[in-house]
Amino acid sequence: MLISGLLIAELSINRMGETGRYGVGLLELYKSNLGEKLGWVGSGAYFFLHYAVMVAYMAQGGANLGTMLQNFGLDTTSVHGLDQALFAAAVGGTVYFIKPNLVEKINNLLVVGVIASFLGIIAIGAGSADFSSLVALENQHPEFVVDAFPICFLSLVYHNVVPTVVVQLEGDRKKITTSLIAGTVVPLLMFLAWNAVILGNVIGSSGGLDHGVDPLALLKSEGVGGESFSTLVTTFSELAVTTSLIGFIYGLLDGLTDIAGLPIKGPKFEQWKPLLFTGVLAPPLLLSLGNPDIFYSALDSAGAFGVSTLFLVLPPIMIWKYRYGEDNQTKPLTTKPMVPFGKIPLAGLWKAAATLIVEQGADKLGLIDFVKHLFDGR
Numbered sequence: 001m002l003i004s005g006l007l008i009a010e011l012s013i014n015r016m017g018e019t020g021r022y023g024v025g026l027l028e029l030y031k032s033n034l035g036e037k038l039g040w041v042g043s044g045a046y047f048f049l050h051y052a053v054m055v056a057y058m059a060q061g062g063a064n065l066g067t068m069l070q071n072f073g074l075d076t077t078s079v080h081g082l083d084q085a086l087f088a089a090a091v092g093g094t095v096y097f098i099k100p101n102l103v104e105k106i107n108n109l110l111v112v113g114v115i116a117s118f119l120g121i122i123a124i125g126a127g128s129a130d131f132s133s134l135v136a137l138e139n140q141h142p143e144f145v146v147d148a149f150p151i152c153f154l155s156l157v158y159h160n161v162v163p164t165v166v167v168q169l170e171g172d173r174k175k176i177t178t179s180l181i182a183g184t185v186v187p188l189l190m191f192l193a194w195n196a197v198i199l200g201n202v203i204g205s206s207g208g209l210d211h212g213v214d215p216l217a218l219l220k221s222e223g224v225g226g227e228s229f230s231t232l233v234t235t236f237s238e239l240a241v242t243t244s245l246i247g248f249i250y251g252l253l254d255g256l257t258d259i260a261g262l263p264i265k266g267p268k269f270e271q272w273k274p275l276l277f278t279g280v281l282a283p284p285l286l287l288s289l290g291n292p293d294i295f296y297s298a299l300d301s302a303g304a305f306g307v308s309t310l311f312l313v314l315p316p317i318m319i320w321k322y323r324y325g326e327d328n329q330t331k332p333l334t335t336k337p338m339v340p341f342g343k344i345p346l347a348g349l350w351k352a353a354a355t356l357i358v359e360q361g362a363d364k365l366g367l368i369d370f371v372k373h374l375f376d377g378r
Contacts, residue, residue, distance in 0.1 A: 001156040002184040003345055006338040007315040008159055009176050012166040014322060017334025022167065026160055027258050033318035042314050043259070046160075049306025050252045053154070054284035056299045057245045061087040062288065064238040071231075081289040091242055092281045095249050096273070103246065110243045117236035122193055124229045129200025139203060147363075149356055150300050153307045155191055158183055160251050173335050201229075252280045305357060312353030316346035 008029070015024045015032060024032075030042030062084030066076050069083070076082045095103055133139060162180070169175045202215045254264065256276055263269050269276075323337065339345050 001153065001159075001311070002180060003339050003349055004311045004315050005159055005162055005180045005184065006177065007319050007346075008162045008311070009166055009180060010335060010338040011315070011318055011322065012163045013171050013173070013176075013335045016166070016171060024163060025254060025258060026163055027255060029163070029318065030314060033322060034314065038314075038317075042310065043255070045306055045309040045314070046255055047252070049310055050248050050255065051284055051287075052301050052306055053299065054245065054248050054252070054280075055287045057241045057248070058084050058088050058284050058288040061091070061238060061241040061245065064234055064241065067234055068238065084285060084288050088281055088285045091245050092249065092277060095246060096277050107243055107246050110239050114236060114239045114243060117232050117239060118190065118194070120232045121229065121236055122197055124232065125197035125201055128229070129197050130203055131196065131200050133203045134196065134200045146356070146359065150307070150360060153312070154299055156184060156187060157307055157311065158187075159311045161247075171334075173338065177338060198233075249280055253277075256280065305360070308353045308357050308360075313350045313357070316350040320346050 008026075011029050011033060012024060015029060016022065027039075027043055027046060030046075031039035034042060062081075065087045066083035069076055076086070094106065098106070165179055166176055169179060198215050253276060256262075256279055257264055257269070260272070260276075262272055262276075319337075319339075320343070324343070
């Protein structure tokens with residue numbers, strides 16, 4: 001994910017130098033470097049990723065909201081989908097009616113809440129987690145490693161904001177590299193700590209971890225680690241989903257305005273604003289209502305197909321064309337390659353990601369089980 005982020009930064013800097021424009025969007029990078037046909041593949045993957053993740057966020061955000069309302073004596077379970085609708089209305093309404101600079105301040109405040117609740121979870125949960133059982137050999141399942149890759153990739157997605165980072169750091173190669181390394185390593189350490197504490201508590205309470213179990217639901221329903229720990233887990237989950245959803249709403253708005261040829265602000269944008277927000281919020285909300293267990297399946301699909309295509313397959317192809325393509329031999333490079341070792345990491349990245357897409361696609365279509373059945377029959 002770090003290699004991919006650096007490749008997108010390199011593309012952004014070179015595109016800015018080529019066009020003389022102060023900042024370019026992610027979709028423009030795909031169109032300008034891949035051509036019209038492959039550019040549409042990038043655009044399709046962009047919208048698929050955003051909508052799939054928003055379906056998951058609305059499903060989980062609504063479920064968390066329902067739990068929090070029940071704590072205040074409000075039962076919303078009698079109306080199907082009310083929790084998801086209230087969550088989508090609250091977050092979507094905030095972005096719709098409040099000015100962007102104020103939304104940014106609200107989001108920053110929520111991020112402070114995310115960090116505070118995260119630290120609380122680590123502090124309380126570490127005391128009750130069974131780390132010895134967590135690392136015991138009987139609880140290791142290497143056969144599920146490949147299945148975990150899509151969620152791992154999705155957990156470390158920040159690539160849609162890389163062009164913005166390039167602009168904010170004024171194209172400074174050293175600062176951008178430092179920012180992306182820190183922005184990858186710090187969340188990775190947080191995810192490792194989160195998984196250790198959460199799974200350590202689940203395993204410690206149940207003596208094992210069944211494949212497909214929802215750790216958050218288990219922690220909230222059984223109060224593993226104490227009532228305060230359960231409350232912190234719900235709060236952290238809701239705040240994390242809310243801040244992430246805000247970013248994805250803006251990402252989809254940028255994509256839709258780009259496709260429709262609309263400005264991102266001004267009278268014409270205000271004219272189309274109701275329709276744009278309907279297009280952003282309505283599809284994922286309706287999909288989140290159709291299946292109560294859609295959270296993990298939506299994230300799995302987004303990671304396996306959206307992230308893998310958008311950020312792991314296409315960026316090395318674009319860089320390859322930009323550096324080594326016949327059409328670009330006369331184009332000056334604004335920056336030197338930001339990922340060393342030439343063609344090796346480019347080929348390795350897209351081939352590994354393409355293999356994952358094929359493997360996950362075959363698995364979801366049932367082809368892997370079908371082949372296993374044939375060999376077992378022999």
